[in-house]
Amino acid sequence: MRIRYSQDKEQNPKKSNNQEELRPRVDEDQQVEFKPYRTNTAILIVGAFAVLLICTFAVGLIYYVARESLMNEIRHQLISIASTAALQIDPIKHAKLKSREDENTPEYKELKEVMHRIQIANPNIRFIYTMTRTDEPNIWQFIVDAEYNPAEVSHIGDKYDISKIPGILKAYSRPIADKEFNEDEWGIWLSGYAPIYDSNRQPIAVLGVDMTQEDVQRRLTLITIYSSIILLIFLTLVTLSAVLYYRWTRLLIVQRNLSYQLSLTDYLTQLANLRQLDLILDFELQVASRYNRPLALIMGDIDHFKKLNDTYGHLAGNNLLSKVAHLIKANVRIADLVARFGGEEFVIVMPNTDAIGAEIVAEKIRKVVEAESFLIPGKEIMPVTISFGVVAYPTEAKTKEELLGHADDALLAAKKAGRNRTKTYTSVVTMDSIGDIT
Numbered sequence: 189m190r191i192r193y194s195q196d197k198e199q200n201p202k203k204s205n206n207q208e209e210l211r212p213r214v215d216e217d218q219q220v221e222f223k224p225y226r227t228n229t230a231i232l233i234v235g236a237f238a239v240l241l242i243c244t245f246a247v248g249l250i251y252y253v254a255r256e257s258l259m260n261e262i263r264h265q266l267i268s269i270a271s272t273a274a275l276q277i278d279p280i281k282h283a284k285l286k287s288r289e290d291e292n293t294p295e296y297k298e299l300k301e302v303m304h305r306i307q308i309a310n311p312n313i314r315f316i317y318t319m320t321r322t323d324e325p326n327i328w329q330f331i332v333d334a335e336y337n338p339a340e341v342s343h344i345g346d347k348y349d350i351s352k353i354p355g356i357l358k359a360y361s362r363p364i365a366d367k368e369f370n371e372d373e374w375g376i377w378l379s380g381y382a383p384i385y386d387s388n389r390q391p392i393a394v395l396g397v398d399m400t401q402e403d404v405q406r407r408l409t410l411i412t413i414y415s416s417i418i419l420l421i422f423l424t425l426v427t428l429s430a431v432l433y434y435r436w437t438r439l440l441i442v443q444r445n446l447s448y449q450l451s452l453t454d455y456l457t458q459l460a461n462l463r464q465l466d467l468i469l470d471f472e473l474q475v476a477s478r479y480n481r482p483l484a485l486i487m488g489d490i491d492h493f494k495k496l497n498d499t500y501g502h503l504a505g506n507n508l509l510s511k512v513a514h515l516i517k518a519n520v521r522i523a524d525l526v527a528r529f530g531g532e533e534f535v536i537v538m539p540n541t542d543a544i545g546a547e548i549v550a551e552k553i554r555k556v557v558e559a560e561s562f563l564i565p566g567k568e569i570m571p572v573t574i575s576f577g578v579v580a581y582p583t584e585a586k587t588k589e590e591l592l593g594h595a596d597d598a599l600l601a602a603k604k605a606g607r608n609r610t611k612t613y614t615s616v617v618t619m620d621s622i623g624d625i626t
Contacts, residue, residue, distance in 0.1 A: 243422040251415035263365035266380025266397055271363045273306045274382040274395040285331050288344050303334035315398040326351040356381055360391045369401050376401040457513035460527035468525045469588050472539050476581055483581040484546030486536040487595035491573045491607040493532035504564045519553050543580035543612050550576035550610040573608035584613045
């Protein structure tokens with residue numbers, strides 16, 4: 189449809205030149221309905237709002253990914269520090285520490301100093317300590333604490349309730365880190381743990397390292413700031429774009445009710461329909477001609493389908509078509525196109541395949557259909573077979589019409605030969621050998 193645009197100046201003295209708008213002119217015989225411009229404005233507002241939501245979601249997603257990445261990095265750091273520290277703990281000396289009186293022994297002082305040096309080397313770590321299990325459920329006890337502040341140090345035998353951090357139990361088997369912050373009487377922490385092994389590689393204790401929530405949040409603050417800046421930039425750009433687009437469209441765009449949606453899929457079988465078959469077959473013929481490649485076409489028809497319909501009903505016939513379509517689709521390549529050609533006829537377009545390869549595929553599908561049990565609501569088995577005709581480009585057909593026509597000829601020959609078989613189009617398939625099939 190051809191549309192001529194011009195300025196429609198109404199003969200209205202109350203309307204100034206600044207109020208003139210661009211309006212489409214169409215021939216009278218063309219039934220086209222144009223919506224008023226306020227619809228464009230509404231669509232523009234909705235579109236801008238949608239873009240804002242998308243941008244906000246995108247920035248939120250970026251922040252979430254960046255935050256999780258940083259949290260994982262912190263967890264790996266905690267695990268690494270805990271594992272390194274655990275390797276420097278002498279398990280024999282550690283095993284000698286049984287009571288608070290042992291804090292005056294050289295073994296305790298040596299282990300405490302080793303852990304304190306590790307704490308100094310990692311300023312983000314607030315506490316480093318070792319713990320062992322007790323006979324009480326969910327109660328562990330401290331052994332060595334690297335802290336020297338008397339108000340905060342934990343002594344040998346001091347109890348600790350681990351019920352709020354059940355994941356720590358896994359620390360006896362492998363290094364782990366908290367997934368979320370945990371709160372206790374000393375504060376809110378993100379901790380990492382590693383087992384301490386004896387000479388027989390048996391865990392005897394767990395070494396823990398704590399990082400305060402404030403230290404973690406300081407590292408996350410930078411990500412929050414960057415994300416906020418990015419979001420602000422996005423919102424500014426979107427707002428400016430929406431304003432410019434609005435002003436531009438007021439002069440150039442009118443909305444037309446001319447679009448329609450084309451379906452390329454058969455509703456019953458969910459296969460390609462005739463329109464899609466026509467488009468794809470044209471395209472594949474062009475590709476085969478340009479690159480000198482073979483192209484095969486298989487045409488199939490369910491045997492005695494009318495009789496099956498009359499015997500078992502049209503609902504059973506529809507179910508049969510749908511199931512046969514599924515079987516065909518499941519036994520071809522992704523690159524092959526399966527289309528519903530008629531009532532009970534199917535077409536398979538097979539790029540880069542000759543007649544021999546297509547015949548093998550057709551026979552495979554035929555045997556699958558023959559072996560399949562088609563049940564109807566009364567639990568009665570419906571006997572189903574299918575016949576195929578095969579033709580190939582360029583040996584047996586040169587055009588789309590010849591491919592479809594010769595495939596149909598080969599299919600008719602298969603029907604005449606007794607059905608439930610595959611025939612290829614060759615020089616022996618002539619119109620004389622093809623009779624009326626009922």
